[in-house]
Structures are given as C-alpha cells and as structure tokens.
Amino acid sequence: MAEIEIDTRGETCPVPLVECRKALRKAESGDEVTILGTHPASKKEIPMACKALGLEIIDIKEDDKEWKIKIRK
Amino acid sequence: MDKLYSALIVGNGALAMGMDVSMYFTFWGLQRLKKGGLEKGPLSKMHMLGLGKWMIKKRMKQANVASLERLMNDYKELGGKILACEMTMEIMGVKADELRSEWIDEYGAVGTYINEARDAQITLFI
Numbered sequence: 333m334a335e336i337e338i339d340t341r342g343e344t345c346p347v348p349l350v351e352c353r354k355a356l357r358k359a360e361s362g363d364e365v366t367i368l369g370t371h372p373a374s375k376k377e378i379p380m381a382c383k384a385l386g387l388e389i390i391d392i393k394e395d396d397k398e399w400k401i402k403i404r405k
Numbered sequence: 406m407d408k409l410y411s412a413l414i415v416g417n418g419a420l421a422m423g424m425d426v427s428m429y430f431t432f433w434g435l436q437r438l439k440k441g442g443l444e445k446g447p448l449s450k451m452h453m454l455g456l457g458k459w460m461i462k463k464r465m466k467q468a469n470v471a472s473l474e475r476l477m478n479d480y481k482e483l484g485g486k487i488l489a490c491e492m493t494m495e496i497m498g499v500k501a502d503e504l505r506s507e508w509i510d511e512y513g514a515v516g517t518y519i520n521e522a523r524d525a526q527i528t529l530f531i
Contacts, residue, residue: 342469343469344469344471346414346418346476349417349418349421349422350418353421353422353483357483381423384423385423
C-alpha cells in the first residue's frame with residue numbers, strides 16, 4: 333500500500349478535482365491518496381466525486397486557509 | 406475562448422466525477438483544434454477588438470486559472486473523447502493535417518454526434 337500526496341494549494345476550479353482524479357486513476361487499490369488545497373468549492377466537490385466513484389474518505393482536515401482530504405482507493 | 410473554457414471545465418469536471426465525456430467540435434469550435442489555434446479564440450461577448458479578451462486573460466492569470474492547453478491535456482489524460490466535424494472541415498477548407506490529430510478520436514458528422522449523445526445523461530450545446 334502506497335501513500336500518495338498531491339498539492340493543489342493556490343489552484344482554482346477545476347484543477348484540484350482533476351488532479352485528484354488523475355492521482356486516483358494512477359493509484360492501486362488500497363493506496364491512500366491525500367490531496368491538499370485551498371480552493372473552497374473543491375473541498376465540497378472532492379467528497380462528492382469520491383461518493384460517485386464509490387471511494388472512501390478516511391479523513392478531512394481543515395484550518396483557516398487550507399484543507400486536506402485523505403481518500404482510500 | 407470563454408466557450409472553450411466552459412466546455413473543457415465541464416468536461417473535466419464530469420470526467421473527474423467518473424462520467425464518460427465526448428465533445429463534438431463543429432464550425433467555429435473546430436478552428437480551436439487547429440495547430441496553434443487553441444488559445445486564439447475571441448471572447449463570445451465583449452471581445453472589443455481584443456481588449457475584452459486581454460482584460461479577462463489578465464484577470465484569469467491573477468486568479469491562477471489553468472491554461473486551455475493544460476485543461477485539454479488533462480481532458481485527454483482522463484479519457485475524454487474528441488470528435489471533429491467533417492462537414493466543417495470541408496466548408497472551411499480545413500485539412501486533417503492542420504488539426505491536432507493527437508487529440509481527435511473520431512472524424513464524423515451529425516450521426517456520430519447523435520450516436521454519442523442519445524444515451525447521455527447530460528448533453529450541452531456550448
């Protein structure tokens with residue numbers, strides 16, 4: 333099992349969502365993909381995409397400026 | 406330019422959320438598939454001889470919006486399909502070797518579009 337981290341801080345629509353999908357496509361089943369970002373709408377939309385793709389969100393962390401979403405493939 | 410942004414952002418969003426996506430390029434849209442043509446489109450409104458486009462591009466740069474080239478590369482990487490209209494090619498005298506063939510999955514006519522669209526959950530005319 334690998335841990336993959338992608339950083340989309342400073343990127344806007346649709347880049348965080350697209351980079352998340354690209355990373356998930358490359359990941360093997362069981363891998364953990366963590367995505368870091370600052371774009372507010374993507375924080376809501378990445379979990380929506382995961383639900384549509386049938387993937388589990390392990391953790392969501394957030395402070396004033398940034399969010400971090402961890403997904404298991 | 407704005408219409409191509411709309412198409413690629415919606416297309417990339419749908420791919421990212423696990424849907425299949427095809428885009429059919431006809432008429433003015435097809436011009437954007439020419440080599441070096443992707444970023445050349447005017448604004449669909451308020452172009453103002455290029456002043457409007459220049460202003461919007463400046464604002465987009467400040468907001469760190471991805472380039473059309475990047476969005477297109479992501480679209481293809483995520484498995485998005487591109488269909489080019491053959492009648493437009495004929496009418497406008499566009500030859501196949503003038504187009505970015507590495508992006509184009511199929512050349513066709515209205516039947517190709519309908520065949521793709523008939524079972525689609527979302528269809529948009531942009």
